[in-house]
Amino acid sequence: MFCKSLLKSGLLACKQESPSGLKCTASAFSPVCEGRYRTASTAVRDKLKTIDDLDGPSFLTSLYWFFGKGYFKVAHQMQIEHSKLYGPLWKSTYGPLVVINVASADMIEQVLRQEGRYPVRTDMPHWRRYRDLRQQAYGPLTEMGAEWLRIRSILNPRMLKPKHVSSYTNAINEVVTDFVKKLALLRATKGNGVLVHDVAGELYKFAFEGISSVLFETRLGCLNEVVPEETQKFIFSVGEMFRLSPIVVLFPKSVWPYMPFWKHFVSVWDHLFKVADDLVRKKMAQIDEDVKRGEPVDGEYLTHLLISKQMSLTEVLGSITELLLAGVDTTSNTISWALYHLAREPEIQERLHKEVVSVCPGEKVPSSEDLSKMPWLKAIIKETLRLYPVVPGNARVTAESEIVVGGYVFPKNTLFHLCHYAVSYDETIFPEPHTFLPQRWLREHKHPDHHPFGSVPFGFGIRACLGRRVAELEMYLILTLRHWLLTAFTVYHHELWPNAEVSAKFTDLSI
Numbered sequence: 001m002f003c004k005s006l007l008k009s010g011l012l013a014c015k016q017e018s019p020s021g022l023k024c025t026a027s028a029f030s031p032v033c034e035g036r037y038r039t040a041s042t043a044v045r046d047k048l049k050t051i052d053d054l055d056g057p058s059f060l061t062s063l064y065w066f067f068g069k070g071y072f073k074v075a076h077q078m079q080i081e082h083s084k085l086y087g088p089l090w091k092s093t094y095g096p097l098v099v100i101n102v103a104s105a106d107m108i109e110q111v112l113r114q115e116g117r118y119p120v121r122t123d124m125p126h127w128r129r130y131r132d133l134r135q136q137a138y139g140p141l142t143e144m145g146a147e148w149l150r151i152r153s154i155l156n157p158r159m160l161k162p163k164h165v166s167s168y169t170n171a172i173n174e175v176v177t178d179f180v181k182k183l184a185l186l187r188a189t190k191g192n193g194v195l196v197h198d199v200a201g202e203l204y205k206f207a208f209e210g211i212s213s214v215l216f217e218t219r220l221g222c223l224n225e226v227v228p229e230e231t232q233k234f235i236f237s238v239g240e241m242f243r244l245s246p247i248v249v250l251f252p253k254s255v256w257p258y259m260p261f262w263k264h265f266v267s268v269w270d271h272l273f274k275v276a277d278d279l280v281r282k283k284m285a286q287i288d289e290d291v292k293r294g295e296p297v298d299g300e301y302l303t304h305l306l307i308s309k310q311m312s313l314t315e316v317l318g319s320i321t322e323l324l325l326a327g328v329d330t331t332s333n334t335i336s337w338a339l340y341h342l343a344r345e346p347e348i349q350e351r352l353h354k355e356v357v358s359v360c361p362g363e364k365v366p367s368s369e370d371l372s373k374m375p376w377l378k379a380i381i382k383e384t385l386r387l388y389p390v391v392p393g394n395a396r397v398t399a400e401s402e403i404v405v406g407g408y409v410f411p412k413n414t415l416f417h418l419c420h421y422a423v424s425y426d427e428t429i430f431p432e433p434h435t436f437l438p439q440r441w442l443r444e445h446k447h448p449d450h451h452p453f454g455s456v457p458f459g460f461g462i463r464a465c466l467g468r469r470v471a472e473l474e475m476y477l478i479l480t481l482r483h484w485l486l487t488a489f490t491v492y493h494h495e496l497w498p499n500a501e502v503s504a505k506f507t508d509l510s511i
Contacts (some may be wrong), residue, residue: 087104103419123144137312137319203331236273281344382438429447
C-alpha cells in the first residue's frame with residue numbers, strides 16, 4: 001500500500017501475501033517439527049552466523065546506487081544486481097535502519113514459515129498518526145497484534161471464502177460490461193474508430209468502481225461518460241494520499257506537523273473518510289428502512305459487517321476505507337500488463353478467446369463456476385503477476401522471537417525485505433524468466449524445480465492479501481467478458497505501458 005513508493009526506493013514493501021498450506025522446506029540450520037520452525041538449540045545457535053557477518057551496501061553506497069547509478073525509479077532491478085554482488089542474503093543500511101534482503105525462494109519460505117501468530121510488516125506510522133489525530137479506528141493494514149487478528153477474523157470470511165466471493169460476480173460483471181461500453185464510446189468519439197487514449201487510466205477507474213461495488217455495495221460513477229465531481233475528488237484524494245505517503249515517512253514524526261505537506265496529507269485523508277462515512281451511513285439508513293418495512297435485508301459485504309455487529313461503526317469505517325485503498329492498484333496494474341502481452345502475442349490472445357467461447361458460447365455471461373473451467377485464463381494472470389508483482393518486495397519484522405534463515409540467526413525485531421521481484425526472475429525456477437509463458441503454470445508444463453514460493457504475489461499465511469480473491473475475480477472477468485463482448489473488437493496492436501498515459505488500438509473481429 002503506502003510502501004509502493006518506498007518499494008521503488010528499495011526500502012520496504014507491505015501490500016502482498018498469499019496461499020497457505022504449502023509444504024515446508026527444511027534447512028540444515030532450521031529444524032522443522034510438524035511444519036513449524038523452532039528456535040535453534042543453543043548448540044546449533046553457537047555454530048550459526050549472525051547479522052554482523054552479512055555483507056551488503058552501506059548507506060552511502062545505497063545512495064550512490066539510487067541517485068548516482070539511477071536506480072531510484074527502478075529499485076526492483078537493484079534487487080537482482082545486489083543479489084549478484086552479495087548473494088541471496090545481504091543487509092542494507094539506511095541511516096539507523098538495517099534491512100535484511102532475502103532473494104531466494106527457499107529463504108523467503110523460511111522467513112514466512114517463522115512469522116508467528118501476529119505477522120508484522122511495518123507499523124505505518126504516518127497512517128496510524130492520522131487515525132490517532134482524528135480518533136479513527138485502525139484497520140487491517142494499520143492494526144497490529146491481537147487486535148489485528150480479531151479484525152482479520154471478522155473481515156476474512158466474506159473476502160476469502162469462495163462461496164461468498166462468487167456472490168460478487170454479478171456486481172463485477174456489471175462493472176466490466178460498463179467498462180467495455182466506455183472503451184467502445186471512447187473509441188468511437190475520440191479515437192477515430194480504433195484508438196482509446198489512456199487505457200491504464202480507464203483501467204484504474206474500472207478497478208475503483210469494481211472494488212467500491214463490492215465493499216460499499218454501490219456504484220460511484222467512475223465509468224460514466226462524465227464522472228461525478230465528488231467521485232473525481234475521491235479518486236484524486238486516493239492518488240494524493242499515495243503520492244504524499246512516501247514523502248511524509250522519510251521525515252521524523254516530531255517534525256510532521258511543521259512540514260508544509262502534512263496539512264495536505266491530513267486533508268486528503270479527511271476527505272477519504274468523509275466519503276466512506278457517507279456511504280456507510282447511507283447503507284445503514286437503507287438497512288433501517290428495510291427493517292421497518294419488514295423486508296429482508298439485502299446486501300453482501302458492508303451489509304454483513306453492519307448487521308453482524310462484530311465491529312463498532314468506527315472499526316467498520318476504518319477497515320472498509322483501508323480495503324478500498326488496497327484494492328485499486330492490484331487490479332488495474334495487472335490487467336494493464338496482461339493486455340500488453342495479449343496485444344504483443346496474438347496466439348496467446350487467440351487461445352484465450354477460444355477457451356472463453358468454448359466455456360461461454362454465444363452471449364453467456366461468465367459465472368464463477370465458468371472461471372474454474374478456464375485454466376489458460378488463470379495461467380495468463382499468474383504469469384503476469386510473476387513478471388510484474390503488484391509490489392516488487394514485501395516486508396516482515398520478527399516481532400515475536402529470533403529466527404534462523406540461511407544459516408544465520410536473526411534477533412527479535414529484525415526487518416526483512418523479501419525480494420519477490422528478483423526471485424520471480426530466477427531462471428533455476430522459471431526457465432526463460434523474461435519471456436511471457438503462461439503455459440508454465442499449466443499442470444502438464446510445470447518445471448520440475450518449480451518452487452511454491454518462487455512467485456507469491458498475494459503473499460502467504462494469515463497475513464495474506466485480504467482482497468486477493470476479489471482482485472482475481474475482477475481480473476478474470478474483465479478478460480473473459482472483454483472477449484465475450486468483444487465479438488465486439490480485439491486488440492491487434494498497442495503501446496500499453498502501465499502508469500503512463502498510453503493509447504491502444506482496437507479492431508473488429510469481423511474485419
